[in-house]
Amino acid sequence: MARDTTDFRPIEGVDELVEHLAEGNKPRDKWRIGTEHEKFPFYVDGNAPVPYGGERGIRAILEGMQDKLGWDPIIDDGRIIGLVEPTGQGAISLEPGGQFELSGAPLETIHQTCREGNAHLAQVREIAEPMGIRFLGLGGSPKWSLAETPKMPKSRYEIMTRYMPKVGSKGLDMMYRTCTIQVNLDFESEADMRRKMQVSLKLQPLSTALFANSPFTEGRPNGLQSWRGDIWRDTDNQRSGLLQFCFSSEFGFADYVEWALDVPMYFVIRDGHYHDMTHVTFRQFMAGAARNEIPDGLPTMGDWANHLSTLFPDVRLKRFLEMRGADGGPWRRICALPAFWVGLLYDEAALDAAEALTSNWTYEEVLAMRNAVPEQGISAPFRNTTLREIARDVLVISRTGLKNRCKRNRDGYDETSFLNTLEEVVARGTTSAEEMLSAYHTRWGGSIEPVFMEYAY
Template sequence: MARDTTDQTPLSSVSELSAYLEKGPRPKEQFRIGTEHEKFAFFRQDNSPVPYFGEASISALLKGMEARLGWEPIMDGGNIIGLAEHSGMGAISIEPGGQFELSGAPLENIHQTCHESNQHLAVLREIAEPMGIRFLGIGGSPKWSLAETPRMPKSRYEIMTRYMPKVGSHGLDMMYRTCTIQVNLDFSSEADMARKIRVSMKLQPLATALFASSPFTEGKPNGLLSWRGEIWRDTDNRRSGLLPFVFDADFGFADYVEWALDVPMYFVVRDGRYHDCTHITFRQFMAGALKGEITAWEPTMGDWTNHLSTLFPDVRLKRFLEMRGADGGPWRRICALPAFWVGLLYDDAALDAAERFTADWTVADVSALRDAVPAQGLRAEIKGASLIDISREVVGISKTGLKSRNYVNDEGVDESVFLNPLDEILAKKTTLAEDMLALYNGRWNGSVEPVFEEYQY
């Protein structure tokens, strides 16, 4: 997220929190696709991480992109921490360890998404190449320890860094040593939101398996295919993972609000200053818990929207839905991930088919699958069926949905072409993580250094 919001509208009741989400639905013809992707910045000379400060640095990249794009700089304590396109149609931000992120504009189809990503990477390369910087597209930092990983001067990250070790064993790894590809998608009504979040919550472990690309940690295999997936199993379980109540037939906006109210906060922003609020929940905040601690202690709508951005379930609800289960990966996967979910969720017949296919998957079933996937990948099973077989069915549903949408490019090719990387995985029955492990044990001669050359953007 590039910028924390500062909406000063006062809050006085819980109903206002639900009312905020209730403004999310939009007509189907206005559905859009917002794709986010992160990548690790490294120096090509020695594959070392890129610091924030210096002539060749994360801050220098941001300033170079500012000059090239003309986007508005986002500042924190005098430091540039991101860029915002002036009309609000996209942003660039940095994650805690310097992971460089594009939050794409809301676009109509995957052809546009791919063009946007390609253009972003091309401009970024122009800025980065003279500095000797390149970018790695996989899900987990393959070489650097936490101590070796730089830290970005962003106030919310300072609060999170202090808090994470108190609530889980992998929170700092999540912050500093992982990358993801995500897609943000719309819904037309509360009922449509509930269907989509239920189906996508069930299928998120499948996305983790298909996009697994984090088999190395600190220079050697970590015994997993998606280290990032394993990290999310114990990061901060009060705000992440599966949400069992989503599986209820009557789930709605108010249920999500009730859950979010009882999750500890990270911060509030007052006059540009971040105040640590990890000792209270949003419900306590609404009841006046900060009175006497800060001057402007009354909650605002900006506080609520910021709080929603600090919740990390596998599918996150704002005024849209965020698919959060996939590792980062090479360029083709930046297109494949949104294509997978758009095909499933934006075509009515495909959504019906996906809903029927997963109808008998219980919370316990999905939880067990989520636990198994980081190590087993597509060999994991649910209800006695392997994810290889399930993937063929689900990717097939997605492909049908994309063909039905019938968004074609100038050559007459529809969006289903962007599922080709997933078709290749299913044909080989191996994930990208397994391909990398085979290379490590083969021509890479037990070294992770070649990953920086072979999987860079």
């Protein structure tokens, strides 16, 4: 999750909120790729979860990373809960259950993204391995119950933990027991944002299917390929899911703002203290609903930026677009996820082709696909075919887009090789989750313990 921000400029009206999003418009030569990936820390001895405190806890890893990197600590109520690169080019943060997240720097190529990911994994391994800690690349926690899962001391998470059971049955699982790989991408105009939002919303279920990697819960198969995808079906549907209004040919920044204004808030920060605001929407906050509740009870632009970071649709709009559909996975997936979306969205010919492919897909059809994917993966039906066949066409478009970008590494290779792991899924006809399940029923002998060896970073 993003680092919570403070910006004390008062909000005068809704137009400023729209302008905040429009300020994300960037010329093509300034488009960047920001990749985020989460992983579960565990003790090698017993495959047990890692708490925050102690000499071999998550705080100690953060302190070790701080010493190694020289990054600035992020402090919440006196405790270190993350690190940020001094110029803002990347951050390390904690998810509620201790999931360790790298929010990568805005980079120009997937080659740079892959180097960044490899460097981060090597650094964190150097600090954690002497403590007997490794990290697991899965989309869902395979072994520990919610009660066994540690809780990180972050103020925003305390508020969310109280609130989630009121608005869905799976919000705590989302917070404490899932991991994702995510990519953040730019747009040059409102029209460009609209095209990218619509194409990526329609194809997000395909991303969930291709990256399906969470078939175990509490030590046994859960009947799903993407447990994480299923969790998002009932987390907090006021702020999550597939946004129907984005399918409109007239969709723009103002429409997203109008939606966001009527979603309940989580918190505001005043003098370093988090105030629970789950009882009001941002629109009510702007109308003075908290005037007597909190110091300086009028909304600021920092409050708005933080509110936008607490919305969880399949594609999130801030001053960039966030692709949110993929399970966490092995290190090759960390490069494959941004490659998939950059190929589709950052080349004009590829975006045209992706738009043409999906132009007549309806909200109802995409929702049905989204509901089928957690259980069926790439075998999920769509019209008279399956997602596996759709994936063939989409990966051809993405590969073409990456080839057209012609971003080469020092050895002269372009970015297309990063799609190989996804093309293997389609060629095999089985997802990573299905491969794991096959291993569980055969060579793993009905035990999930080998997953901690085979899927560890």
